Amino acid sequence: MSSPIHVHVQDNTPLHVHVKKPKKGELSKQSSLHFKGGNDRHSVRPGPRARRKDLNGPWVPAPGKTSTRDKISKNFKWESDGSRLEVNQPQTNLRIHPSDSNPLRTSDLSTEEDNRLRQHLSEYEKKIENLMAEVGTLKNEAELIKVEQELEVKEGQLDASHAALELKKKELDFMAKEYKETEKENLRLRKSVDKLNSSLHQSDDLVITKQDQLLRKLVEVEVNGVEAAKQVAALRDVINRLKYEKRLSHSDVSLVAKHRELLLQKFEEFESTNRDTRRLLQTEHKTLSDVQRLEEQRDILMRKMADTDSEILRLRSEVTQKRSEVEQLESQISEEKNHAHTLNELNKSVDATRAHLQRELRAREMENNRLHVQLKNIERDTDAVRREAEEATASARLERETMAREKDGLKKATRAQRGRAEKAEESLRVIESRLDDRERKLDEARSQADAWRDRYQR
Structure with a gap:
């Protein structure tokens, strides 16, 4: 099966799409046509001080309106101070056959790629949550060290x-x-x-x-x-x-x-x-x-x-x-x-919280390692798919004229993809609201610690 194609046409242009049936050996590689293998040296896991403001923008599977002369491939990026992740969609050339006049059917559209795209989107959301959890863990550890130092000073003063x-x-x-x-x-x-x-x-x-x-x-x-x-x-x-x-x-x-x-x-x-x-x-x-x-x-x-x-x-x-x-x-x-x-009670609570966060961090690290291995496998499969995509470019060029008559169906597919993108943006907004909530809780904890320190200094 060839990679999914995004085509932007006018509203009054009819479309007709031919879908090639994949071979048996290629079934395991169909989910990788959306990704282009990047540099393996780029780390999937960003640094612990990555902020929500470092994101270049919401990750959407399809862009806005463009002309049919634009390239189909789009880049999906996530960057921070310490790392960069870029997933590219393979480029394909389409050939539209004007002789074909059969309309695009909904059953001909593949939903497996959409499910996999949604799955990868949820995985990246989990990665973002893990990164923010790591940032919160580091801040909690810093606060814990400060509280322990204050406790040592208090114990010394109490002994004196x-x-x-x-x-x-x-x-x-x-x-x-x-x-x-x-x-x-x-x-x-x-x-x-x-x-x-x-x-x-x-x-x-x-x-x-x-x-x-x-x-x-x-x-x-x-x-x-x-x-x-x-x-x-x-x-x-x-x-x-x-x-x-x-x-x-x-x-x-x-x-x-x-x-x-x-x-x-x-x-x-x-x-x-x-x-x-x-x-x-x-x-x-x-x-x-x-x-x-x-x-x-x-x-x-x-x-x-x-x-x-x-x-x-x-x-x-x-x-x-x-x-x-x-x-x-x-x-x-x-x-x-x-x-x-x-x-002492606060120290016990912080110790329990730190132990819980450390357990969560170890679990997140294991999950990240597993995802890293999966990403390596995906990149390896993407390389193979790229070669297949290059082979499929010639046949796609022959189908370009046919795709001109099936613009309407592709437009519907584009709208569907746009709806999915909007859902992804909504998910990202939910994530941002969660991050804001966590930052607010962190600020409240910091203000409470400052209040304790001020009360002790008085």
Whole structure:
């Protein structure tokens, strides 16, 4: 069977087509007449960064209106940055026989080639989907690497926060221990001051009592001194009187003895009172020295207690500050834990997505390899078909006049092909809409990742 032919004629031109029955050995090669073998070094699979905008245009099996003088063959191309695929339709020369007047029948048109063309169109659509899936996979892997790096940074910051929190807790424990020791020391000093104050009060009472006793003793000493002075004066008068009279009567002797005994008695009382007074003065001096020493100790203890109170206030302020810092660190660590948990869940989801995409990618690669092998076979068959097409060119040239009378039928075939092309364009538009949807989802994922990064940076 010869290759399919596209002829553009005027609407009022009748057409008549003769269809040659293929041989038995050529049945397996009939589907290859639409393709011309290109360079084998061109890769079917484009690069991973191929974009939808790199396509030259929708792939259609037939062009628009042209004259009958134009060549029948048309090129179908798909290009990207890294690869190029070109499938050429073999050229045939037609000979139209005006002697034939039989009209073109619908049963004479081959639908097998259309089915194969539709099949190859779906295969190329699948290839385009595979390429876009590969692009999405690469972008997802880049996002995954970025998320993993952010997760590592977060883990490092979380470890540093844990270390800082442990250090702050140790400092807080040390300050709390020091605060307790200071409070114990302050309590001990307060007890000592209370004891000292009580002892000072007792000493003051004792001093007051001893002062009263000393005053009474001094009064007694003064009274005894006055009495002794009186006795001395009386004795002096008696002695002077006796010195002038030169005679001693019994009454004078008894008077002198009496004054002498009184004087000795007063002197003994004065000495006793004087000893008691000296003893009281010594006791008072000792008590005063003890009181002075206790007052000095009390002043020292009061200064120590004031210093301890100021130290306690300072430690309280530091403990309060440390507790606020610890609470802030705990809140930060809680937030970091929540964020790390979120990132971990995201990492798990991304890992699962990556594994799924890798499985899909391996399946797509296997499918692409299979399609590549099929394309090689098609190209090999196309070479054979090209040779047959060259042989069929001579017979097609003889049928050119016949094809002139069958233009109407070919026009219908052209319209049918145009309808198929429109369907192919519709399929491509569906593919483009899918690609747009996937790009939109990718942009949403990227914006979500940027939002997470901005939220972490805040």
